[in-house]
Amino acid sequence: MKIYTEQDLPMPVLHDKHQTYDANTSARVWFQKLQEEVMEAHEKAVYYQLAGEDDEDRRAGLAEELTDIKTVCETYLNALGYDGCERAAIQRQVNEKNKRRGYLVPSTPIEKGRQKHESNHVNIPLSVVEDDGLTPIELRVYCLILMFAKECGGCCFESNRLMGEMIGRSARSVQKAIQSLADKKYITVTYTNQTQRDIYPLSL
Structure with missing residues (x-):
């Protein structure tokens, strides 16, 4: 069984090229950054979907943009004062909630097969x-x-x-x-x- 370390999970960042992210960052800036990352991921998703068949480069590009969204959320939680253990506990709570509601993806991997949209x-x-x-x-x-x-x-x-x-x-x-x-x-x-x-x- 693979053991996942901190390096494998979303980690908060202190800043990017334009902005420092900490407890003093306004909600407007946080959600502007989140919207920016969502739009970038959305464009990657459109290109990937329109490819109509396996395209590993576009798939990898979309995966990276989606992970950037996770990183923004992790950074915001850190700025709100939640450390790594507390963020993990919140994630477990959300997972349990979704499990009770029957929302979770089955543990058996879904076969990767894509057709032209x-x-x-x-x-x-x-x-x-x-x-x-x-x-x-x-x-x-x-x-x-x-x-x-x-x-x-x-x-x-x-x-x-x-x-x-x-x-x-x-x-x-x-x-x-x-x-x-x-x-x-x-x-x-x-x-x-x-x-x-x-x-x-x-x-x-």
């Missing part, structure tokens, strides 16, 4: 196809929005940068296409805050 394929409304006023980039961005919205229950919240990388265009070009699609009533765009944007394709 069905949301790689979308149905484009005929009105969109027949619209000569749509530029090629607008059509491609619209297809991406449809695909991501299908995956996420009708809403796309991907960044301009991610969509631009997927079609070989700049984030600014994607933003212009999104604004044009909104003006033409093919999508609606809402902002929940300065960093969170939700896009709804009207065909869904």
Whole structure:
């Protein structure tokens, strides 16, 4: 049986390139950092999912970003005054709670088998196809929005940068296409805050 040491588990950090993390760090800074790491992991997850088959490099990249999220949480708990033993005790409590609720993953490893994700394929409304006023980039961005919205229950919240990388265009070009699609009533765009944007394709 492998014995896991402290080096194998999430360890708090004191600082990164931009910020020191301690008891004086504000809640706003903590959650900005957490949101930053979540968005980075989300982009890795999208690329990995769209690969459609085994891609160990993307899988490893996603795993590292997810572990970065764990590290932020571990660092926040440490700043709140919980030492390693106390953090372990809290984790045991959460594990026991999830066990009682039947939430835990079975102890038998789940077979790793991945197929092309069905949301790689979308149905484009005929009105969109027949619209000569749509530029090629607008059509491609619209297809991406449809695909991501299908995956996420009708809403796309991907960044301009991610969509631009997927079609070989700049984030600014994607933003212009999104604004044009909104003006033409093919999508609606809402902002929940300065960093969170939700896009709804009207065909869904």
